[in-house]
Amino acid sequence: MTWFGKKSSKNKIESREKTKEKAKSFEEVRKGKDCGGFLRFDSDGGDKNGRLHPLPLPLTSSDRSLAVVSGYNSASSSGSSGSSDDPLDFSQFGLHNRGQNDGRFNSGSRSPVLGSRGATASTSPIHPRFSGANLEPVTGNECRFSPRSRSPGPGSRVHTARFCGTNLESPSGKQDDGRSTCHPLPLPPSSPTSPSSSHSMRSIGLNESTNSTPSKWKKGKLLGRGTFGHVYLGFNSESGQMCAIKEVRLVLDDQNSRECLKQLNQEISLLSQLSHPNIVQYYGSELGEETLSVYLEYVSGGSIHKLLQEYGAFGEPVIQNYTWQILSGLAYLHGRHTVHRDIKGANILVDPNGEVKLADFGMAKHIASSSSMLSFKGSPYWMAPEVVMSTNGYSSAVDIWSLGCTILEMATSKPPWSQFEGVAAIFKIGNSKDIPEIPNHLSNEAKSFIRLCLQRDPSARPTALQLLDHPFVRDQTTTRAANISITRDAFPFTFDGSHTPTSLELNTHRKSFTSCDVDYMAMPNITVSRAVKTSRDSSRMITSLPVSPCSSPLRQYEPAYKSCFISPPHPTFAFAAQSGYNVNDFSLCPVRRNTYLTIEPREVPMFRNPTPGGSPRRLL
Ligand SMILES: Nc1ncnc2c1ncn2[C@@H]1O[C@H](COP(=O)(O)OP(=O)(O)OP(=O)(O)O)[C@@H](O)[C@H]1O
Numbered sequence: 203m204t205w206f207g208k209k210s211s212k213n214k215i216e217s218r219e220k221t222k223e224k225a226k227s228f229e230e231v232r233k234g235k236d237c238g239g240f241l242r243f244d245s246d247g248g249d250k251n252g253r254l255h256p257l258p259l260p261l262t263s264s265d266r267s268l269a270v271v272s273g274y275n276s277a278s279s280s281g282s283s284g285s286s287d288d289p290l291d292f293s294q295f296g297l298h299n300r301g302q303n304d305g306r307f308n309s310g311s312r313s314p315v316l317g318s319r320g321a322t323a324s325t326s327p328i329h330p331r332f333s334g335a336n337l338e339p340v341t342g343n344e345c346r347f348s349p350r351s352r353s354p355g356p357g358s359r360v361h362t363a364r365f366c367g368t369n370l371e372s373p374s375g376k377q378d379d380g381r382s383t384c385h386p387l388p389l390p391p392s393s394p395t396s397p398s399s400s401h402s403m404r405s406i407g408l409n410e411s412t413n414s415t416p417s418k419w420k421k422g423k424l425l426g427r428g429t430f431g432h433v434y435l436g437f438n439s440e441s442g443q444m445c446a447i448k449e450v451r452l453v454l455d456d457q458n459s460r461e462c463l464k465q466l467n468q469e470i471s472l473l474s475q476l477s478h479p480n481i482v483q484y485y486g487s488e489l490g491e492e493t494l495s496v497y498l499e500y501v502s503g504g505s506i507h508k509l510l511q512e513y514g515a516f517g518e519p520v521i522q523n524y525t526w527q528i529l530s531g532l533a534y535l536h537g538r539h540t541v542h543r544d545i546k547g548a549n550i551l552v553d554p555n556g557e558v559k560l561a562d563f564g565m566a567k568h569i570a571s572s573s574s575m576l577s578f579k580g581s582p583y584w585m586a587p588e589v590v591m592s593t594n595g596y597s598s599a600v601d602i603w604s605l606g607c608t609i610l611e612m613a614t615s616k617p618p619w620s621q622f623e624g625v626a627a628i629f630k631i632g633n634s635k636d637i638p639e640i641p642n643h644l645s646n647e648a649k650s651f652i653r654l655c656l657q658r659d660p661s662a663r664p665t666a667l668q669l670l671d672h673p674f675v676r677d678q679t680t681t682r683a684a685n686i687s688i689t690r691d692a693f694p695f696t697f698d699g700s701h702t703p704t705s706l707e708l709n710t711h712r713k714s715f716t717s718c719d720v721d722y723m724a725m726p727n728i729t730v731s732r733a734v735k736t737s738r739d740s741s742r743m744i745t746s747l748p749v750s751p752c753s754s755p756l757r758q759y760e761p762a763y764k765s766c767f768i769s770p771p772h773p774t775f776a777f778a779a780q781s782g783y784n785v786n787d788f789s790l791c792p793v794r795r796n797t798y799l800t801i802e803p804r805e806v807p808m809f810r811n812p813t814p815g816g817s818p819r820r821l822l
Contacts, residue, residue, distance in 0.1 A: 419497065421447055428562075430462040436497060445485055448496040452489075463494065469563040470496055472540060480531030482551060482561040501551035501559050506608070510547060510615040518648060521612045524550075525651070526678035527558035528605060532666035535560070536598040545604035546584040547611045582628050583607065583617035587658050590632030599660035602669070606638075606655025609648070613641050647674040 422435035422444075431450035438445070450466055473484035473496075483499035503509070506524065510516070516524070528550060535542060542549075542560060549562040582590075586603035607618045618638030619627040630636065637656040640649050651674035657663050669675070 419445070419447070421449075430466055431493075435500065444500040444502075446482075446498045446500045448498060450494045450496075452492055452494055466494060466496065472563045473498070476535070476538070476540075478531055478534040480527045480558055480560060481534065482559045498561075499559070501553050501561070503552040503554050505548050505561075506550045506552060506558075506612060507547035509552060510611065515615040516612045518613075518645060520556075521609060521648070522675055523556065523678055524552075524558050524612060525605070525609055526670070526675035528560065528608070529666050529670050529675060531558070531560040532598075532601050532605065533670060536601070536666050541598045542601050542604075543589075544584075545601050546608055546617070550608070582624055582631070583619050584611075585628070585631055586660065587632050588660050590628055597660065598665070599663045602655050602663045602666065603660070605666075606652050609652050609655070610638055610640065613644055613648075645674075647672075650674065 418438045418440040419436050420439060422437055425433040425435055425446060427433070428448070431448060434447040434449060436445040436447040437443075448466075450462055452463070470484070470487050473482070477483065482501060485497035485499065487497065488495045528545070532542070532545070542563065544562060545560070549560065551559045551561045553559065584604040584607040586600040589600050610618045619630055622630050635658065637653070637658070640652050644652070651669070651672050654664055654669065654672070664672075
């Protein structure tokens with residue numbers, strides 16, 4: 203028997219009453235009452251009535267470029283400043299109101315049904331981010347989300363959100379009174395919804411429904427603790443599927459909580475738009491009275507960091523395989539203009555089949571088309587020099603540096619620069635010409651690969667897609683076909699923007715890249731730089747920019763970069779001007795978009811006792 207079956211009718215009535223109270227308190231929150239005034243809903247994430255915005259749809263290849271820009275804008279804006287004084291936009295926590303159109307998804311990619319679906323509409327498999335209709339009424343105290351493309355189980359393409367209390371401390375998911383906590387239920391795509399709604403729920407942009415569909419997610423054992431909360435095992439008793447429930451306690455009057463919520467909000471926004479075998483899949487989220495729960499794909503093997511702690515350094519074949527998978531995830535991510543910013547062993551999970559998943563997207567950020575990032579975030583030992591220096595902003599190349607550090611971590615079971623204390627390591631990274639020591643026992647290919655990743659000049663680092671062709675990882679075959687197809691979907695513009703390349707084209711393209719006199723073994727840096735340079739030379743435009751001189755702790759010790767590159771225009775635009783697809787044109791490679799044009803507000807780091815494997819968020 204499931205938890206809901208134990209509820210008495212009295213409890214149900216109490217629950218409804220509680221919902222009204224909750225709605226009222228939420229309305230107060232929405233208006234900024236009793237929250238120290240920090241909660242506001244009038245940001246670009248919601249309309250003036252405080253109505254909430256939709257979650258993203260699963261992306262079709264034709265939707266993708268728009269979806270990336272549109273969807274990530276919200277994520278980007280939510281976390282762009284990084285200041286904890288920023289207003290918190292709850293609309294991005296996934297509580298979204300069906301029928302609302304925030305204007306951000308009003309292009310041709312919107313589904314015909316979108317915007318026209320009211321509270322009575324059936325849930326469709328189309329993701330609500332585009333539908334503008336996100337929060338379906340389910341019961342008086344729960345709101346159902348629209349589906350994800352990869353849902354947790356059979357018939358589970360809809361996620362629910364409920365306003366109900368959860369007991370963070372109870373691994374069993376039981377509340378203090380013995381009742382189980384409420385968790386979202388993935389519902390079939392065609393489940394009807396009821397139009398009934400209460401005033402209080404409507405007033406906060408949520409609709410009440412009489413259609414009660416109980417949740418089947420049950421909270422299990424504690425998997426671990428992070429900076430922001432606890433991660434529990436979750437079990438769906440309908441589908442038999444497991445998930446990881448990341449639970450964060452909401453304490454709205456606390457400065458740290460605001461920052462935590464912002465980070466988690468950002469993680470949700472980003473994750474909800476990603477679907478790749480090497481990225482932890484987002485299933486849904488749920489806002490309770492005291493907690494925000496994020497439902498994620500469960501990866502039972504633990505992190506690379508944990509495996510290293512338990513079993514010691516990995517052998518090179520394992521490193522090769524994991525590196526290839528990490529690269530696949532990064533290529534996908536970077537193709538969507540998103541930088542992870544915290545690649546390290548602790549944030550990479552491994553499943554029992556050896557499939558690797560990038561996790562912990564709290565740091566990830568979308569790169570706006572005309573700006574790079576200037577914030578100072580990441581784990582110090584894995585941090586790229588340009589991040590430490592925080593001079594010209596940075597791009598997806600920071601993940602490539604961190605990947606190099608992670609390979610060293612896998613090879614030695616220690617992070618690079620681990621002989622230095624945290625702050626000393628930061629100085630070493632930012633203020634020296636050194637790169638971390640590369641162990642002698644590694645093959646030449648491995649050394650070559652690592653050196654490519656650890657080039658101090660970010661513009662000299664190859665992209666993830668380019669590195670996939672490096673001999674160190676090139677021959678990895680695990681799930682390669684599937685990954686190529688997904689990566690190909692992520693890069694439709696890589697070819698000509700009008701069609702998705704066939705595998706033959708992909709192979710031809712790869713061949714043309716690798717045939718460019720690339721001899722990684724002999725001259726790794728020079729040859730790859732040459733390939734990369736070919737694309738950059740054709741589009742180098744602006745060579746300097748003003749940056750704030752006071753952002754980095756190391757800034758005073760080293761002159762600012764005197765120049766930087768504007769990377770090629772976004773391929774979508776580049777290809778618009780091209781008549782056809784030319785496999786020999788390296789500008790077709792999705793090189794980094796180091797568009798250092800827009801200066802974002804800076805985030806000044808405050809380092810406090812950084813530790814290897816520790817989260818940068820602990821340092822801020
Ligand atoms: N999807 C998941 N599947 C299985 N275990 C997970 C999953 N996500 C997180 N964990 C585990 O839960 C623990 C806490 O994870 P969480 O992401 O909250 O914090 P963290 O990454 O360890 O630290 P921080 O957030 O401070 O960087 C980790 O030990 C991690 O291995």
